[in-house]
Amino acid sequence: MSVEGRLSWNDMMTIPANQLHRDGRLPLTIFDEAAPMFSRLAREVADLIKENNDADRPTVLIQPVGPKKHFPELVEITNRERISWRRVVSFNMDEWMDWQCRLLPVDHPWSFKGYMLRNLFSLIDTDLQPAEDNLHFPTPTNMDRYSDMIAEAGGADLCYAGFGFSGHIANNEPPASRWWRVGLDDMRNSVTRILPLNDETLVAFAHRSAGGDTSMIPPMAVTIGMSDILSSKRLLLISDGGPWKQHTLRVLLMHEPTVDYPCTLAQEHANCEVWVDARTAEAPPRIITDAQ
Numbered sequence: 071m072s073v074e075g076r077l078s079w080n081d082m083m084t085i086p087a088n089q090l091h092r093d094g095r096l097p098l099t100i101f102d103e104a105a106p107m108f109s110r111l112a113r114e115v116a117d118l119i120k121e122n123n124d125a126d127r128p129t130v131l132i133q134p135v136g137p138k139k140h141f142p143e144l145v146e147i148t149n150r151e152r153i154s155w156r157r158v159v160s161f162n163m164d165e166w167m168d169w170q171c172r173l174l175p176v177d178h179p180w181s182f183k184g185y186m187l188r189n190l191f192s193l194i195d196t197d198l199q200p201a202e203d204n205l206h207f208p209t210p211t212n213m214d215r216y217s218d219m220i221a222e223a224g225g226a227d228l229c230y231a232g233f234g235f236s237g238h239i240a241n242n243e244p245p246a247s248r249w250w251r252v253g254l255d256d257m258r259n260s261v262t263r264i265l266p267l268n269d270e271t272l273v274a275f276a277h278r279s280a281g282g283d284t285s286m287i288p289p290m291a292v293t294i295g296m297s298d299i300l301s302s303k304r305l306l307l308i309s310d311g312g313p314w315k316q317h318t319l320r321v322l323l324m325h326e327p328t329v330d331y332p333c334t335l336a337q338e339h340a341n342c343e344v345w346v347d348a349r350t351a352e353a354p355p356r357i358i359t360d361a362q
Contacts, residue, residue: 120153156200165209208293237331
């Protein structure tokens with residue numbers, strides 16, 4: 071243990087999965103498989119909307135494109151149980167842009183807005199769909215107002231997100247330059263802004279989604295800041311990344327908050343949970359095996 075009571079890096083990486091509950095600084099749920107985890111997420115989002123509808127109040131969500139495997143089940147539950155989304159106010163976490171900081175067309179295969187419209191909102195029965203004015207996506211023209219828009223809607227009831235290999239939530243990346251610095255308070259208080267994808271994030275997306283073709287991945291993004299993520303009433307971080315996320319999960323749970331892994335700031339949230347599947351909870355291998 072360090073002087074501050076934190077574990078060393080080697081200790082963090084070698085703790086068995088069944089001891090992460092003991093040493094982690096956030097509540098952790100480990101699912102045997104990914105499918106039940108995404109079913110639970112779909113159910114919880116649906117139940118939150120139902121509860122708020124019954125109480126005659128809106129539901130404010132901060133949503134990513136990833137995790138997204140729960141969308142089909144969420145749509146199915148919504149339509150089968152006739153859950154109205156008319157008063158759901160949705161704020162997307164981020165959007166990719168081209169190298170000149172221009173938003174991708176909505177019909178572009180990598181447009182986050184296009185993905186949400188095609189795979190969630192348009193699949194909800196017409197009479198249950200959210201009002202178009204309630205669907206918000208960060209852009210260069212609204213980024214100065216995005217925090218105010220969330221606050222004016224009543225604050226986010228739920229923000230759910232993945233966490234990246236580099237420790238990012240949304241596109242809150244660790245600074246990649248040796249020539250300029252961002253302090254922990256700067257990252258904690260960050261707002262919606264434009265930034266480049268770090269190389270490791272670009273490579274990770276290319277490897278997982280584009281057959282390794284990095285030219286397919288848009289290099290710039292406009293992203294919600296950590297301040298709005300941390301201001302949500304509930305924060306839920308989810309991953310089924312397996313070996314890609316094993317080390318990042320342990321940093322998220324046990325490393326002191328650091329700008330090098332912005333996700334560690336989630337430890338400061340009063341109502342944050344982490345959900346992962348069993349493969350993601352495994353300790354990273356400490357030797358090179360034949361399988362590797």
